[in-house]
Amino acid sequence: MSGSALQTRSTAEKGTGAGDPAAQAWALLRMLFGRQRRQFLIAASQLELHPGQAGALLTLTPEEPMPMNELAAQLACDNSNVTGIVDRLESRGLVARQPYERDRRVKHVVLTSAGKRMRRQILARVGRPPAGFAELSAAEHRQLRDLLQRVIGCDEL
Amino acid sequence: MSGSALQTRSTAEKGTGAGDPAAQAWALLRMLFGRQRRQFLIAASQLELHPGQAGALLTLTPEEPMPMNELAAQLACDNSNVTGIVDRLESRGLVARQPYERDRRVKHVVLTSAGKRMRRQILARVGRPPAGFAELSAAEHRQLRDLLQRVIGCDEL
């Protein structure tokens, strides 16, 4: 389990650019999604984490605890699944379960310091933008940010 | 296996917008990645496909056959893994293995017509851009496309 068989090819990224600029822009975004996914899987493998475990570590914020419930929703999987994922992360000392006083059915998941360290390692591998990103000017970064805000429909940030 | 427990929440998408416009733009892109991933998992579940199977169907193009080898690289997983995924897709009649004359070690995977139909169904659920995307003007679509081209470092398209 050392990620030896994983590679970073980027072939088969063609045949998607037909049509108007809107279709082309969306095709480029989907290409970015694919690259990001591959990079994520490779990073997880190198850190000896299964994809679900790495996803959970990224979903958990270093600051605030998250109910198992919410974690399942973020990972788009069943609650019973999260039980197992948190079990394994807990047995490796990466997360901990905390009781929640205000509703005693709920358990909160928090990153341990080892978990925060591991999360930073994942982010160091997948959380950095591609090389071309840094070459944009400050004005272009603002332009891109504003366009993405409207695409997402998110007024915060 | 009917996707009943899957939801589309979009909470916990905050705390990532600190810093300069570049960091904000990248945070927005990562937010889009997360949304797209959740949408993909929900779509796969609704179509009674496991994530790996749906990923394989999306990776295969309707036109040209792909070696098992290449499919494994695209999915960032081991060759032995692809054997099982293709086995199950083949038993459902969604793909077929083809011999490759020029190198008889290689087998090509092709989508059957049922497989192409299923692929279109996946794309109908995850291949459409978010609502905000359609609201951009033609000029803004071109702007976004050009910025993304430079981010990706891709001169085609």
Added chain:
DNA sequence: TATTGTTATACTCTATAACTATA
């Protein structure tokens, strides 16, 4: 000798259903 794909193994992911404890 190296590579493609398969098999065997062990472990993890995933959803469903049934269960406990709490609300």
Added chain:
DNA sequence: TATAGTTATAGAGTATAACAATA
């Protein structure tokens, strides 16, 4: 009655190692 989390189960994903066929 409804909800949060667990358990049990069955099937699928995942990497490693060993193997056969081919290059």
